[in-house]
Amino acid sequence: MDVQIDWLAFVQVFFAALIAAVAVVGSYALGLRMLVRAGRAPVVAPAEFTDAITVMTDKQRAKAEKAAAKAAKRSPLTDAQKRLAFAVACAAFGFCALAVLSGLLLIVIGH
Amino acid sequence: MTIGRNASARVDGYARRTELTERAGDVRIPCGRVNECRLHGELFVRAAVRSALPPSPSPRKRTVETAALIVVLIIGLALFFDFTNGFHDTANAMATPIATGALKPKVAVLLAAGLNLVGAFLSTEVSKTISHGIVREDQISPGAFLPLIFAGLIGAITWNMLTWLLGLPSSSSHALFGGLIGATLVGIGAYAIDFGVVLSKVILPALIAPVTAGVIAFAATKLAYAMTRRYDGKPDGRDGFRWGQIFSSSLVALAHGTNDAQKTMGVITLALIMAGWQDSAHADPQLWVIFACAFTIALGTYMGGWRIIRTLGKGLTDVKPAQGFSAESSTAATILASSALGFALSTTQVASGSVIGSGLGRRGAKVRWRTVGRITIGWLLTLPAAGIVGAAAALIVAWLGPWGIAIDAVLAVIIVLLLFLRSRRDEVTAANAMSEVADSGRAVKVKRNPPPTRRQRRLERERARQEKGQR
Numbered sequence: 001m002d003v004q005i006d007w008l009a010f011v012q013v014f015f016a017a018l019i020a021a022v023a024v025v026g027s028y029a030l031g032l033r034m035l036v037r038a039g040r041a042p043v044v045a046p047a048e049f050t051d052a053i054t055v056m057t058d059k060q061r062a063k064a065e066k067a068a069a070k071a072a073k074r075s076p077l078t079d080a081q082k083r084l085a086f087a088v089a090c091a092a093f094g095f096c097a098l099a100v101l102s103g104l105l106l107i108v109i110g111h
Numbered sequence: 112m113t114i115g116r117n118a119s120a121r122v123d124g125y126a127r128r129t130e131l132t133e134r135a136g137d138v139r140i141p142c143g144r145v146n147e148c149r150l151h152g153e154l155f156v157r158a159a160v161r162s163a164l165p166p167s168p169s170p171r172k173r174t175v176e177t178a179a180l181i182v183v184l185i186i187g188l189a190l191f192f193d194f195t196n197g198f199h200d201t202a203n204a205m206a207t208p209i210a211t212g213a214l215k216p217k218v219a220v221l222l223a224a225g226l227n228l229v230g231a232f233l234s235t236e237v238s239k240t241i242s243h244g245i246v247r248e249d250q251i252s253p254g255a256f257l258p259l260i261f262a263g264l265i266g267a268i269t270w271n272m273l274t275w276l277l278g279l280p281s282s283s284s285h286a287l288f289g290g291l292i293g294a295t296l297v298g299i300g301a302y303a304i305d306f307g308v309v310l311s312k313v314i315l316p317a318l319i320a321p322v323t324a325g326v327i328a329f330a331a332t333k334l335a336y337a338m339t340r341r342y343d344g345k346p347d348g349r350d351g352f353r354w355g356q357i358f359s360s361s362l363v364a365l366a367h368g369t370n371d372a373q374k375t376m377g378v379i380t381l382a383l384i385m386a387g388w389q390d391s392a393h394a395d396p397q398l399w400v401i402f403a404c405a406f407t408i409a410l411g412t413y414m415g416g417w418r419i420i421r422t423l424g425k426g427l428t429d430v431k432p433a434q435g436f437s438a439e440s441s442t443a444a445t446i447l448a449s450s451a452l453g454f455a456l457s458t459t460q461v462a463s464g465s466v467i468g469s470g471l472g473r474r475g476a477k478v479r480w481r482t483v484g485r486i487t488i489g490w491l492l493t494l495p496a497a498g499i500v501g502a503a504a505a506l507i508v509a510w511l512g513p514w515g516i517a518i519d520a521v522l523a524v525i526i527v528l529l530l531f532l533r534s535r536r537d538e539v540t541a542a543n544a545m546s547e548v549a550d551s552g553r554a555v556k557v558k559r560n561p562p563p564t565r566r567q568r569r570l571e572r573e574r575a576r577q578e579k580g581q582r
Contacts, residue, residue, distance in 0.1 A: 005311040009452050010319055017444040018327050024359075024440045025331040029338035029433075032351040036341075042351035064346065071345040100362065103444075107234050107369070107451045 020103055027096040034089035038082045039075050041068040178386050181257045181516065185382040188264045188523055190407045193375035195271055195530065196283040197227060197411025200371065203462045204363040205416075207435035213356035220416025222357075223364040224409045230368020231405030235395055236453035237370055241377025242384060243394035244308040244453075245288070246295055251303050253385040258508045258516050259298040260382050265523050266290030266501025270493065272530050281493050282457035287374055288313050289497030294505035296498075316454040317490070321464030324445040328465040331437035332472025339433065342570055352432035359439035364412075366446035367458045372408040374455060376400050430466075431473070438462075438469035460490055470555030474564065477556045 035042060043065045075082065204226075205219040214222070248256070267283075267290035274281035288309075295303050341347045376396040383389040389397065396404075430438075442458075442465040449456050463486060470476055504522070508515035563571065 004307055005315065009311075009454075010315070010323075013320075013445070013448045013452060013454065014323050014327075016448040017323065017441065018330070020444040020448070021327045021331045021437070021441040022334060024444070025335050025437050026338065028352075028355050028436065029335045032348045033338055035351065036339075036346065036348035041346040041348040042354070043346070064350075068346040100358070103447065104233070104365075107447055 020099065023099045024096055027092045027099065031089045031092035031096065034085045034092060037075075037077070038085035038089060039071075039073075039077075040086065040089075041071065043068055177513070178254065178257055181261055182382050182386045182388070184516075184520060184523075185257070185261050185264065186379055186403075188261065188268070189375045189378045189382075190403060191527060192264060192268055192271075192283070192287065192378075193372065193404050193407040194411035194414075195268065196371050196375070197224075197408040197413075198415035199271070199275065199283055199411075200367060200458060201412045201415035203458055204360050204367055204439075206462075207430050207438055207466065208356045208360040210430040211353060211356060211432045211435045213353040213432065213435070214360065216416070219360070220413060222361055223367075223416070224413035226361050226364035227368035227372065227412045228405050228409035230365040231372035231376075231408060232401060233365070233369045234450050235373060235376070235401075237373040237450055237455050238377040238380060238396050239394045240308070240312050240453045240455050241291075241374060242380035242396070243391065244312065245291065245305060246381065247303055247305055248381070248384060248391060251299050253387065255299065256295075256303075256385050257382060258519075259294040259505050260291065260378065260385070261516065262298070262504035262508050262519055263287075263291035263294035263501040264378065265504040265519050265526070266293055266497050266499075268523070268526055268530075269500045269504075270497035272526055272533075274489070274493070275530075275533070281489060282317075282459050284371065284374055284455060284457040285313075285317060285490070285493040286497040287378070288455070289494040290501030290504075291378070292494075293498030293501035297502040298505040298509055312453060313455055314494070316449060316456050317460065317494070320445060320449060320454070320456050321460045321490075323464075324441050324461045325464040325468030325471075327441035327445065328438045328468035329472045331441050332434050332469040335433040335437050336473070340564070342566060349431070349433050352436040355436045356432060356439060359436050359443065362443035363439050363446075363458075363462065366443045366450065368405070368408060369450045370446050370456055370458055372404045373450075375404045375407070377455075379404070430470075434469045434473060437472065438465040441465045441468070457490075467555055470557060473555075473557050473561065475558035475561035479556055 032042070077085070201220060201223050204223050205214070205216075208214040209216050209219050246256070264287075267286040270286045270289070271281065271283055274286075292304060292309065335352070339347050339349050373396075379400050380389065380394060380396045383397070383400075384391045384394070442462045445461050445465070446456060446458055467478070467483065471478065504519050507518055511518065
């Protein structure tokens with residue numbers, strides 16, 4: 001029985017998936033980091049509280065939002081720097097979306 | 112028409128019975144006889160008797176009718192399998208976003224169903240692996256193989272149902288492969304299976320893909336945490352990963368559609384090729400097959416969602432948004448990259464590998480090897496176990512012929528009814544609503560207060576030194 005295994009295909013899958021995941025997660029994390037730097041730290045309350053989530057009360061959320069606003073106010077950055085950070089954040093999110101779309105396009109067009 | 116002879120001589124004459132047979136493919140089917148009796152050289156009786164009840168259709172027509180009936184049965188059973196696949200796997204894509212509170216369960220289920228539908232149209236590589244790779248369809252008689260596809264499907268559905276009832280971890284995809292391979296091995300023989308394709312496109316991806324997804328999820332989680340870590344105690348913005356999870360979980364649902372819906376398309380296409388209704392040189396699934404499978408898996412996903420909505424995400428492990436986002440991204444990336452190359456993966460296994468890998472990416476995480484072992488054994492068992500059930504169904508066909516197909520069909524109806532009754536039973540708990548993906552979250556134990564990073568330790572040391580200097 002002649003069994004030929006294309007090991008290169010497995011290496012291809014590993015690296016393609018690794019590069020795609022790192023690009024998507026990295027750019028999204030960079031976007032968040034820059035949002036925080038621009039003084040716009042996102043506070044996103046859970047849409048539905050499951051038993052896996054430590055319950056966050058409205059009071060706790062308000063406190064978190066207040067802490068984020070306070071941190072933004074005390075930011076040592078100038079307005080221009082903040083604007084730049086926000087622009088970089090937007091670009092990072094844009095790159096993330098582009099990476100996903102181009103990956104999907106590669107799959108649809110490639111085959 | 113060929114004529115066989117079975118004559119017996121007598122002293123003063125002879126009686127002769129001539130059997131008539133008609134060739135249909137490789138099989139000779141008796142279709143009647145001519146009786147002749149001569150006494151003293153004079154023809155005494157001569158009568159031609161057509162077998163079967165007149166006016167019976169020609170044997171070829173009958174064979175075609177039987178094949179058509181089996182193909183219809185296969186399509187029905189394959190679509191039912193597709194439905195159960197979606198029904199079972201809704202939680203694969205949606206367990207983590209529900210756990211982190213990124214999506215309301217109702218919205219998550221709707222999103223999963225819609226994107227499964229879209230995903231089914233994206234690629235056809237996996238379908239081609241099944242319809243034109245695993246089985247050497249050019250070396251086997253179509254008439255003999257069609258009932259075996261049917262038997263294989265029964266093996267897959269039976270094993271899926273058994274594991275669901277017993278709460279064992281399983282994979283719908285491997286149940287399907289196991290059933291098909293087991294039935295073909297028993298019904299035809301080892302020469303009908305291309306073990307090279309089975310090994311390189313089914314077995315090895317099954318072993319490698321969860322590990323790949325786990326390693327990638329581990330790296331992605333480390334990266335996500337490292338990039339958003341703050342050392343000054345100010346808000347780190349990691350809440351924002353909840354938004355990201357809406358997109359990443361949607362991608363997983365899309366990837367599920369591209370991989371799992373195609374397995375059913377592959378089986379239906381294989382049946383159509385075997386029945387001679389599709390050219391084997393063009394193994395792409397036909398448009399109506401793509402539509403039927405896409406809608407069925409989407410419907411199954413939506414119908415499976417009510418269990419999750421009912422439990423409102425109970426029984427889930429603690430998953431943080433950054434971790435969930437990384438896990439989903441690596442699941443989607445692994446499945447989509449594999450789908451493009453035609454690897455028929457189990458989405459359940461890949462998603463579970465990612466959840467375990469991303470859990471380990473958090474600080475202070477430890478593996479619960481007992482849970483990992485239990486899940487892994489369940490996975491390893493699926494392929495041979497479904498193979499045995501498929502082989503048993505094929506044996507019934509091999510022994511009893513058309514009656515075997517009828518018995519298998521009755522068994523299929525009983526299994527479908529049992530599944531339906533089981534799903535109607537009003538005992539939806541966290542255990543049966545969530546899949547192994549949610550279960551695999553328990554394979555990693557994360558400390559409530561994780562140990563500090565190297566930089567945090569250095570900062571603490573510096574702070575302690577300063578305090579000491581001030582005193």
